[in-house]
Amino acid sequence: MQFFKTPNIDFIGKRRKFYFLSLVLFLAGMASIFLHKGIQYGIDFKGGTSLVVRFEKPVTIGQIRDALSGVGLGGSEIKRFGAESEFIIYSSQQGAMNAADAADLVDEALNSQFPDNRHERLQVDTVGPKIGQELRKKAFMAVFFALVLMLVYISIRFEWVFAVGAVSALFHDVLITLGFFSIMGFELSLKEIAAFLTLVGYSLNDTIVVYDRIRENLKVFRNDELSVVMNKSINQTLNRTVNTGLTTLLAVAALYLLGGEVVRGFAFIMLFGILIGTYSSIFVAAPIVVEWQARHGGRQELRMGKKHKSL
Amino acid sequence: MRGKFLAKNLLILALLVWSGISLWPTYKMQSMEPDVRARMESEGKLKKITGKAIRLGLDLQGGIYLVYEVDMPSLAEKNAGNRDSRFEELFQKVKEEAAKGDESFIPVLGRVFQEAGIPLHRYWGSRDDSDEKILREMEKESRDALDRAMEKLRNRIDQFGVSEPSIQKIRGNRILIELPGLSNVQQAKDQIGKTALLEFRLLKDPQVYGDVLDRIDKAVAREKGILSADTAASAEQMAVKPKTSQDTVLSVNELFGETDETPAPAATGDSIIVDQNIFQKNPFYALFRNARMQGREVAASVNNIRAIEQILAKPEIQKLIPSDAEFLWSSETFKIGDEDFRELFLVKSEAELTGDHLTDARVTIGSDVKNAGQPVVSFAMDRKGGRDFARITGANLRKRLAIVLDGRIVSAPVINDRIPNGRGVIEGVGKMDEANWLAICLRIGALPANLTIMEERSVGPTLGQDSINRGKTAAIVGTLLVILFMAVYYRLSGLIANIALLLNVFFLLAVLVQFGFTLTMPGIAGIVLTIGMAVDANVLVFERIREELRTGKTVRASIEAGYSRAFSAIIDSNITTLLTAFVLYQFGTGAVKGFAVTLSIGIVVNMFTSLFVTRVIFEHITSRRTLTRLSI
Numbered sequence: 008m009q010f011f012k013t014p015n016i017d018f019i020g021k022r023r024k025f026y027f028l029s030l031v032l033f034l035a036g037m038a039s040i041f042l043h044k045g046i047q048y049g050i051d052f053k054g055g056t057s058l059v060v061r062f063e064k065p066v067t068i069g070q071i072r073d074a075l076s077g078v079g080l081g082g083s084e085i086k087r088f089g090a091e092s093e094f095i096i097y098s099s100q101q102g103a104m105n106a107a108d109a110a111d112l113v114d115e116a117l118n119s120q121f122p123d124n125r126h127e128r129l130q131v132d133t134v135g136p137k138i139g140q141e142l143r144k145k146a147f148m149a150v151f152f153a154l155v156l157m158l159v160y161i162s163i164r165f166e167w168v169f170a171v172g173a174v175s176a177l178f179h180d181v182l183i184t185l186g187f188f189s190i191m192g193f194e195l196s197l198k199e200i201a202a203f204l205t206l207v208g209y210s211l212n213d214t215i216v217v218y219d220r221i222r223e224n225l226k227v228f229r230n231d232e233l234s235v236v237m238n239k240s241i242n243q244t245l246n247r248t249v250n251t252g253l254t255t256l257l258a259v260a261a262l263y264l265l266g267g268e269v270v271r272g273f274a275f276i277m278l279f280g281i282l283i284g285t286y287s288s289i290f291v292a293a294p295i296v297v298e299w300q301a302r303h304g305g306r307q308e309l310r311m312g313k314k315h316k317s318l
Numbered sequence: 319m320r321g322k323f324l325a326k327n328l329l330i331l332a333l334l335v336w337s338g339i340s341l342w343p344t345y346k347m348q349s350m351e352p353d354v355r356a357r358m359e360s361e362g363k364l365k366k367i368t369g370k371a372i373r374l375g376l377d378l379q380g381g382i383y384l385v386y387e388v389d390m391p392s393l394a395e396k397n398a399g400n401r402d403s404r405f406e407e408l409f410q411k412v413k414e415e416a417a418k419g420d421e422s423f424i425p426v427l428g429r430v431f432q433e434a435g436i437p438l439h440r441y442w443g444s445r446d447d448s449d450e451k452i453l454r455e456m457e458k459e460s461r462d463a464l465d466r467a468m469e470k471l472r473n474r475i476d477q478f479g480v481s482e483p484s485i486q487k488i489r490g491n492r493i494l495i496e497l498p499g500l501s502n503v504q505q506a507k508d509q510i511g512k513t514a515l516l517e518f519r520l521l522k523d524p525q526v527y528g529d530v531l532d533r534i535d536k537a538v539a540r541e542k543g544i545l546s547a548d549t550a551a552s553a554e555q556m557a558v559k560p561k562t563s564q565d566t567v568l569s570v571n572e573l574f575g576e577t578d579e580t581p582a583p584a585a586t587g588d589s590i591i592v593d594q595n596i597f598q599k600n601p602f603y604a605l606f607r608n609a610r611m612q613g614r615e616v617a618a619s620v621n622n623i624r625a626i627e628q629i630l631a632k633p634e635i636q637k638l639i640p641s642d643a644e645f646l647w648s649s650e651t652f653k654i655g656d657e658d659f660r661e662l663f664l665v666k667s668e669a670e671l672t673g674d675h676l677t678d679a680r681v682t683i684g685s686d687v688k689n690a691g692q693p694v695v696s697f698a699m700d701r702k703g704g705r706d707f708a709r710i711t712g713a714n715l716r717k718r719l720a721i722v723l724d725g726r727i728v729s730a731p732v733i734n735d736r737i738p739n740g741r742g743v744i745e746g747v748g749k750m751d752e753a754n755w756l757a758i759c760l761r762i763g764a765l766p767a768n769l770t771i772m773e774e775r776s777v778g779p780t781l782g783q784d785s786i787n788r789g790k791t792a793a794i795v796g797t798l799l800v801i802l803f804m805a806v807y808y809r810l811s812g813l814i815a816n817i818a819l820l821l822n823v824f825f826l827l828a829v830l831v832q833f834g835f836t837l838t839m840p841g842i843a844g845i846v847l848t849i850g851m852a853v854d855a856n857v858l859v860f861e862r863i864r865e866e867l868r869t870g871k872t873v874r875a876s877i878e879a880g881y882s883r884a885f886s887a888i889i890d891s892n893i894t895t896l897l898t899a900f901v902l903y904q905f906g907t908g909a910v911k912g913f914a915v916t917l918s919i920g921i922v923v924n925m926f927t928s929l930f931v932t933r934v935i936f937e938h939i940t941s942r943r944t945l946t947r948l949s950i
Contacts, residue, residue, distance in 0.1 A: 008806060008809075111504065127780060128501075129777070129778050129781035130778065130781050131774070131776045132775045133773065133774040135773055138385065140420065141490075146905070149901055149902065149905035152905070153897070153898050156897045156900075156901060160894065197907060197909070198840050198910060198913075201902050201914070204898045204902055205898055205902075205913075207898055208894045208896075208897065208898035209851075211894040212890075212892075212894050212895060215887065219886060219887040219890060244861075247858055247861040250857045250861070251853075251858075253803065254803060254804070254850050254851075254853050254857070255847070255854070256850070258796035258799065258800055258846050258847065258850030258851075259846065259847065260796075260799075261799060262792045262843055264792075266788050266842075266843065267785060267789075269377070269785055270839060270840070270842075273840065273843055277843075
């Protein structure tokens with residue numbers, strides 16, 4: 008079986024259309040981030056107390072809010088947590104940093120409001136303001152160092168034009184995924200940062216395979232136009248790119264659908280990220296190199312120069 | 319050639335056996351029925367298996383995660399002398415800035431005082447000390463406090479027997495405690511978190527104490543409306559149940575002639591027991607009992623404590639209490655009739671000495687005439703503590719020195735002699751168990767500073783089990799989907815890749831167990847991701863083989879070329895993922911670290927299974943006979 012039998016698609020020629028598609032996706036996400044929902048930070052980053060409770064019988068968010076208003080926690084955020092009778096209650100109250108107190112208060116309020124519908128605390132998280140701040144910093148550092156490491160790695164392994172392309176594809180993937188993460192209304196916590204970093208690795212992984220082939224073909228087809236070599240390379244690796252994306256997608260989809268609420272946001276980033284990462288390694292990463300090269304010099308420069316290790 | 323082939327087979331076989339042995343306890347654990355597990359636990363056999371099974375993170379097995387920090391502000395405040403209003407003002411500023419900003423407390427303190435042009439030696443250290451030296455001392459003290467806190471927390475946690483607790487010092491003078499299997503945070507925190515502060519404080523003169531009580535009593539009698547609305551109201555609903563013939567139970571309303579209809583929280587239902595005979599004249603005294611018969615002083619029924627505290631907290635009453643003194647209750651209760659009482663003491667607010675100078679305390683049986691056969695508590699102090707103690711005891715002979723633990727008085731022995739060398743004995747400590755309690759308070763209560771909770775997470779056992787089940791399902795379904803796809807798409811070669819995939823997961827889990835890594839929910843996600851990416855290398859190789867076949871090469875040559883030419887792309891792409899995993903491990907916290915671990919082990923194992931193992935299998939197939947077609 009084979010999805011594409013000796014494909015010969017002119018990806019480079021059609022690149023503008025895909026730029027446009029990418030732009031639309033990008034703008035949709037940014038609109039959500041800056042104009043609409045923004046990025047919802049989870050407990051790790053904003054601090055406060057969050058409580059996940061499971062009731063025996065279904066209740067509504069309104070009923071919970073009523074119960075909490077009685078103890079002065081009416082301003083809490085209340086969201087459904089997966090199943091119909093599971094909720095996450097978030098309170099930013101962090102005055103005396105008395106974590107368990109807020110949780111106990113909620114407990115009491117819920118017990119008196121629903122005397123014959125018992126609830127169970129599934130999870131309680133309290134993050135002090137200082138820790139929240141530190142975790143934000145940590146997350147930032149992690150993203151920063153991951154990006155720097157990637158840049159260093161790519162610039163060692165590839166001609167710098169390729170580095171430009173790979174980094175563009177990387178930002179393309181991460182930013183669009185971040186946008187859709189916002190559209191879907193998931194919360195950003197440490198776990199999700201981890202997912203984004205994995206996406207960074209994955210996005211490059213995919214791009215690198217295509218570049219690897221381009222590099223190889225540039226040596227073989229010395230007299231062809233750059234865009235021809237590019238097309239040839241993308242087509243040759245097309246089955247691989249799609250298949251790898253697909254198998255990973257299958258596994259991550261299982262995680263997204265069956266893994267439960269704890270990893271939902273995390274799995275979403277992987278799921279969407281792999282989709283967009285696969286897309287970008289075909290439609291964005293290589294065309295950008297062509298674009299750049301068309302403006303800044305011929306294909307001559309792209310030959311594997313002496314300073315680069317050959318394979 | 320033959321020998322090399324055999325060696326490869328043996329290597330794979332050995333790894334299989336090794337993994338099987340590694341994973342057997344985990345399999346047994348996971349498949350065990352709950353009642354079997356309970357039985358084994360009671361027989362003490364379970365630990366043998368759990369010790370070898372995969373270690374589950376707190377998010378999977380349920381448990382509590384706490385991060386404590388030494389409460390530097392109160393430590394510094396406690397150590398400060400000559401405190402004036404300027405100090406209070408600056409210190410407040412320091413606290414606020416430290417809580418807000420990125421900087422930690424001690425540097426902020428140095429900066430704020432310097433900006434205000436006030437040398438630190440005005441409040442800390444000795445006169446000639448430079449700011450730097452004092453700040454250094456403070457840093458040292460905070461580290462020291464942390465070390466002691468560690469010891470003590472370990473001590474306490476050991477006492478309540480959680481299996482495999484973890485107590486670690488982490489960056490920023492913090493302590494991280496992980497208590498797997500516990501779910502009641504409040505209880506755990508009460509037992510470990512509420513870190514005790516042990517102090518020695520002088521009791522105020524009995525004369526002064528009496529005067530203060532008199533004054534309060536008169537004030538209460540004068541202004542019966544002194545209690546606020548909520549106090550009155552909460553008392554209104556108190557149970558009416560006379561205890562003895564002389565006592566009458568009445569509400570605080572009645573006591574102070576005030577009513578207010580604000581409904582009271584139901585939780586505050588104490589009753590107030592008042593001696594009717596003295597109630598009219600001395601409404602405040604009426605809340606107390608004379609407990610001289612029991613060898614004690616002023617005491618109050620535990621039911622009255624709330625009301626008394628509320629009266630004492632009133633600003634009008636606070637003014638009547640000397641500014642260098644405060645009221646404290648005894649830590650233990652005693653009985654009069656069938657009711658519990660606590661003693662009330664008036665002690666100096668400033669501690670003479672704190673418990674951090676104590677080095678040891680234990681119960682011994684008195685040997686001299688006076689205490690023959692009676693338990694006594696002997697204690698020892700460090701040099702500085704001994705010196706101070708000699709001075710304190712020398713200057714306050716015949717006075718009572720209270721041992722205060724967490725603001726409650728454990729004991730208030732009379733100073734009989736000057737204690738010169740830091741070694742003293744507390745006599746008359748009651749029965750053996752009371753003596754033991756006192757010694758424990760002295761010993762493990764000797765923590766110089768409070769700890770504040772910075773972060774607290776708990777996962778109930780239900781969610782943990784739920785996560786395991788869901789994670790398992792997702793992993794199995796994911797694996798099946800990938801396997802199905804590979805088998806359909808690449809047929810026989812796909813099956814070979816599938817064998818590699820299963821081995822990949824198998825080896826990955828075995829490595830996790832053998833090296834003692836912890837499996838977390840993100841860790842499971844990492845495994846699922848590994849499953850998805852595991853076949854990547856094989857996809858690369860297979861696609862390459864197909865291309866080679868198309869050029870007309872023989873099967874064996876195509877396989878050869880496919881593996882070698884796909885190699886660079888495989889290495890490149892795996893290195894990027896490894897790099898991100900590395901960064902994640904550096905910056906991640908517990909659960910995220912688990913993800914980084916499974917992901918990176920998964921990748922390394924994957925290189926082995928998808929390149930080496932599949933290659934060996936191909937060699938098996940092609941070595942027997944020369945294939946003209948390859949199922950790929």
